[in-house]
Amino acid sequence: MQHFPDPKSNLSMSWTPPAPDSQQQGCVRMTLENSSLWKSFHCIGTEMIITKHGRRMFPHCSISLAGLQPFANYVIMMDMVPVDSFKYRWKKEQWEVAGKAEPQPPCRTYMHPDSPATGSHWMKQSLSFLKVKLTNNHFDQHGHIILHSMHRYYPRFHVIQADSPYTVRWGPFQTFSFPETTFTAVTAYQNPKITKLKIDHNPFAKGFREGGTHSHSKRLSDTRVLPIERCISFPGLQRMPSTTNSVLSEKTQVSALLPVKGGNHSAWSLEQDASESLHTEPLELLEYDYSCEEQMVPASVAYQPYRFDTSAEIKSNEFHQNLNHFLFSRSVDYARFPFPANDLDAAHLHHPPPQSLATVEHGSRHHTDHHRHSNAADWSQYPLFSYSCW
DNA sequence: TCGCCTAGCACTTTTGAAGTGG
DNA sequence: ACCACTTCAAAAGTGCTAGGCG
Numbered sequence: 001m002q003h004f005p006d007p008k009s010n011l012s013m014s015w016t017p018p019a020p021d022s023q024q025q026g027c028v029r030m031t032l033e034n035s036s037l038w039k040s041f042h043c044i045g046t047e048m049i050i051t052k053h054g055r056r057m058f059p060h061c062s063i064s065l066a067g068l069q070p071f072a073n074y075v076i077m078m079d080m081v082p083v084d085s086f087k088y089r090w091k092k093e094q095w096e097v098a099g100k101a102e103p104q105p106p107c108r109t110y111m112h113p114d115s116p117a118t119g120s121h122w123m124k125q126s127l128s129f130l131k132v133k134l135t136n137n138h139f140d141q142h143g144h145i146i147l148h149s150m151h152r153y154y155p156r157f158h159v160i161q162a163d164s165p166y167t168v169r170w171g172p173f174q175t176f177s178f179p180e181t182t183f184t185a186v187t188a189y190q191n192p193k194i195t196k197l198k199i200d201h202n203p204f205a206k207g208f209r210e211g212g213t214h215s216h217s218k219r220l221s222d223t224r225v226l227p228i229e230r231c232i233s234f235p236g237l238q239r240m241p242s243t244t245n246s247v248l249s250e251k252t253q254v255s256a257l258l259p260v261k262g263g264n265h266s267a268w269s270l271e272q273d274a275s276e277s278l279h280t281e282p283l284e285l286l287e288y289d290y291s292c293e294e295q296m297v298p299a300s301v302a303y304q305p306y307r308f309d310t311s312a313e314i315k316s317n318e319f320h321q322n323l324n325h326f327l328f329s330r331s332v333d334y335a336r337f338p339f340p341a342n343d344l345d346a347a348h349l350h351h352p353p354p355q356s357l358a359t360v361e362h363g364s365r366h367h368t369d370h371h372r373h374s375n376a377a378d379w380s381q382y383p384l385f386s387y388s389c390w
Numbered sequence: 391t392c393g394c395c396t397a398g399c400a401c402t403t404t405t406g407a408a409g410t411g412g
Numbered sequence: 413a414c415c416a417c418t419t420c421a422a423a424a425g426t427g428c429t430a431g432g433c434g
Contacts, residue, residue, distance in 0.1 A: 049427085052396070056425070089393075136395085149394075187395050188428085195427070203403060204426035396432080404424070410417085 024067070025174040028159055033062035033126045037201060038180040044193045045095060046183035048153075054133030054144040058202050061129040061155050061181065068119030068159070075160045075168050076112040076122065078129055080145050083152035083182055090190030098150065105138050105146040109158075116164055129155075136187060147185040154182040 022031035032038065037059045038046070049055045061078065068074060082104060089098035110132050114121065135144040147153055154177055162171035189195045 058426090199427075202426070204401090204424090392434105394433085396430100398430095399428085400426100402424100402426080405422085407419105407421090409419075412414105412416085 023176050027067040028174045029066040030176040031064045032178045042180040047186045047194045048183045050134040050136045050185045052137045054135045062126050064126040065122045070120040072119050073116040073163045075115040075162045077109050077158040079109040080153045081156050088150050102148045108145045149187045152184050
């Protein structure tokens with residue numbers, strides 16, 4: 001476990017310990033394999049380059065699974081979830097809120113290319129999401145995950161017991177996310193410390209350090225080496241307006257909306273552009289933990305035959321559409337991060353009180369207040385799913 | 391004027407086809 | 413004919429920078 005500096009030494013922000021590297025829901029345990037690397041970046045404020053043609057993540061997501069049924073088939077998926085409803089900008093060597101978020105781009109989900117595979121297969125070795133690509137091109141036809149620059153996201157993993165990608169709507173599922181994987185999407189690196197860290201860890205970047213244009217070397221050498229205690233100035237996260245109070249109430253909203261077995265799934269037809277409401281209503285964090293819950297949700301939308309292939313162009317948007325519909329209807333994890341209680345917070349909290357990711361309990365249930373916030377309008381505020389699925 | 395985005399650059403790493411030998 | 417291994421060129425991927433754009 002990586003050692004983190006004393007939070008009290010941070011000048012402007014405080015800090016709380018990170019969440020554990022692995023999470024358990026029911027019998028299923030997911031571990032973030034390269035957690036220490038993620039934390040190294042997280043410590044500075046992870047930035048992910050997004051380009052028009054798609055850029056791989058670095059660090060990339062690598063997970064391992066345990067507790068699956070060896071002979072049952074599973075589909076493993078990953079998607080990106082907005083951390084909050086704000087846009088950020090890099091100013092004076094730190095991230096600050098720059099206003100409301102842009103309307104969410106089409107939500108896309110990446111399915112691990114091995115899917116579906118048996119539990120024993122998934123547990124045999126770690127799963128790499130190396131080939132996931134991020135883009136800011138809203139008209140991307142390659143199936144890359146579309147993000148907004150200068151917005152904050154975190155990857156979320158779905159483990160769905162299903163024999164094929166087309167039956168994921170019926171299968172028991174769990175969802176996991178890891179606080180240290182939160183990042184800011186950028187088109188060019190803002191924080192030189194991130195650049196340096198990436199060059200140190202990413203072999204592709206060596207070319208720029210050891211040969212070719214060395215101009216950047218000078219740039220990097222110009223980077224001020226900050227005292228270690230400054231390292232914990234979690235640019236985005238700690239500046240993030242916090243809202244723990246909202247967490248419980250919001251998560252109850254989710255549970256209240258959970259469909260009943262055999263119920264009319266059309267109730268989930270909230271294919272409205274959630275981004276609209278997302279950015280016009282105060283955003284709160286849903287932190288409903290579905291740990292150990294396996295729900296059977298009847299589908300209202302039939303899946304079109306399609307299999308994800310990282311090398312092939314996505315030819316059917318409909319699959320994504322259906323997938324998102326599924327995720328929307330079955331959303332699990334509802335962000336384990338501190339989301340702003342409202343926009344007012346964002347406006348006033350340039351140095352918000354820290355709400356560590358880890359302050360939100362992982363793997364525990366929060367079933368209080370299930371009966372509140374149960375209408376669709378409340379639900380549509382939530383940013384995780386059903387951005388105007390195209 | 392400022393901040394963000396993009397294309398092109400020079401380089402390394404990865405990938406896969408082709409060749410070789412047992 | 414088949415398999416395993418090696419070689420090598422092409423493709424993919426990287427961060428930096430200048431210039432464009434709103």
